[in-house]
Amino acid sequence: MGVFAxxxxxxxxxxxxxxxxxxxxxxxxxxxxxxxxVVADLSTPAGRSEAIAAVEAACDGVLDGLVACAGLxxxxxxxxLVARVNYFGAVAVLDGLKPCLARGESPAAVAISSNSATAVxxxxxxxxxxxxxxxxxxxxxxxxxxxxxxxxxxxxLALARAVRRRVAEWGRNGIRLNAVAPGPxxxxxxxxxxxxxxxxxxxxxxxxxxxxxxxxSEIAEAVWFLLGPQGSWIHGxxxxxxxxxxxxxRGDVY
Numbered sequence: 097m098g099v100f101a102x103x104x105x106x107x108x109x110x111x112x113x114x115x116x117x118x119x120x121x122x123x124x125x126x127x128x129x130x131x132x133x134v135v136a137d138l139s140t141p142a143g144r145s146e147a148i149a150a151v152e153a154a155c156d157g158v159l160d161g162l163v164a165c166a167g168l169x170x171x172x173x174x175x176x177l178v179a180r181v182n183y184f185g186a187v188a189v190l191d192g193l194k195p196c197l198a199r200g201e202s203p204a205a206v207a208i209s210s211n212s213a214t215a216v217x218x219x220x221x222x223x224x225x226x227x228x229x230x231x232x233x234x235x236x237x238x239x240x241x242x243x244x245x246x247x248x249x250x251x252x253l254a255l256a257r258a259v260r261r262r263v264a265e266w267g268r269n270g271i272r273l274n275a276v277a278p279g280p281x282x283x284x285x286x287x288x289x290x291x292x293x294x295x296x297x298x299x300x301x302x303x304x305x306x307x308x309x310x311x312x313s314e315i316a317e318a319v320w321f322l323l324g325p326q327g328s329w330i331h332g333x334x335x336x337x338x339x340x341x342x343x344x345x346r347g348d349v350y
Contacts, residue, residue, distance in 0.1 A: 098201065099155045100323070103127040103138065103147070103189055104166030108283025109208065112312035113163055116320045125154045127189075128166065138166050138185030139177050148192035160200040161323045164189050164207040164255075169286070170245030176236035178244060182251035183227045183235070187258050190273070197271045204272040204323045208315075211277045211338040213253035215302075215345055216246060223247065227254035228261075245298070252277070256334045263332035272331045274322045279338025281310040305340030 100117045104110035105126025114124045126132040127147050134150040137143035151159070164186040168178045186207055197203040221242065226235035227250070239247045259275045266273045280286060280302055318337045321327050336342040 098122040098160030099125065099158065100161035100163070101125040101127060101134075101151045101155065101159055101193065102163040102165055103185070104164075104208075105133075106131045107165070107167075108286075108312045109278065109281060109315050110163075110165040112316035113165060113319050116313070116316040117161070117323070120320065120324070122160070125151055127151065138189065139180040141188070144185055144188040144192065147189060151193060152196055155196060157196055158199045159193060159196040160203055162190065162193055162197060162203075162205040163319060163323070164205070167208065167252075168248075170243075170248035172244065175239040175242060175244040175247045178247045179223075179227070179235050179239040179251055180232065182248065183254050183258075184232050186255055190262075194266070194269065194271065198269045202325065202328065203270065204274070204327070205266075206319050206322050207255050207259050207273075207275045208319075209256040209259075209275045209277040209334060210249070210252040211279045211336055211342050212245075212249040213256055213277060214342060216249035216253075221246075221250075223250040224254045224257070227251065228257060259334070260332050267331060272322075272327070274327070274330060274332065275334045276315060276318050276322065277334055277336045277338065277342070278315045279304060279310055279336075279341045281312055281315060283312060303341060303344055304338070305344050308339065310337065310339060 100122055102114050105114050106128040117124050127134040129137055136147035167182045172178050223238050256275045259273055262273055315337055
């Protein structure tokens with residue numbers, strides 16, 4: 097039996113991921129702001145440190161897998177909270193628990209990005225650069241001057257790039273690191289966004305070639321594929337699980 101940690105474990109996708117890992121016979125340490133084995137606030141440096149320490153204690157210093165799933169939607173205010181949780185919270189947990197993963201057996205980690213990362217034009221607002229430079233205060237200040245949905249997309253783009261930039265270091269430590277980029281999935285986070293007068297219509301209009309939204313369990317299966325032995329030579333990939341939206345919008349990328 098392996099030991100896996102999942103942040104955002106009480107949310108729709110996070111809960112489905114926990115259930116899928118448990119179904120495979122492994123132990124899951126959930127991390128969330130409530131209703132979790134480890135209760136912590138990933139929007140603050142102190143909360144991140146508490147989460148890392150608590151997971152390390154709960155797993156006795158050895159992890160076989162990690163999923164950075166905790167995230168806030170673009171309708172959350174202030175938008176700086178979106179930046180702090182979605183990017184800085186995710187990378188802090190990934191990097192902070194890397195030593196525990198290095199002691200695991202065939203360890204792997206997955207970060208949850210989003211297909212909105214590439215659906216929104218990159219622009220030149222400097223937010224992605226502040227994320228990747230580790231400038232949390234600068235990113236937070238800029239986020240509060242920006243549209244929340246844009247901050248969400250930028251945070252997920254930066255997270256995907258952060259994953260890919262870590263492939264050499266993590267590979268040397270024998271840890272596979274990948275990202276999953278879901279399309280629209282009906283979760284409590286999405287339901288809240290659908291009620292927003294601006295975000296709601298945009299989400300409903302998002303084109304999905306398979307002509308339906310995804311289920312949390314479908315995202316969980318993709319995550320488990322990347323965590324498990326079936327993904328043993330997959331490293332640094334951003335896997336779009338979005339019903340074909342990314343291919344539709346960026347058909348000439350490859």
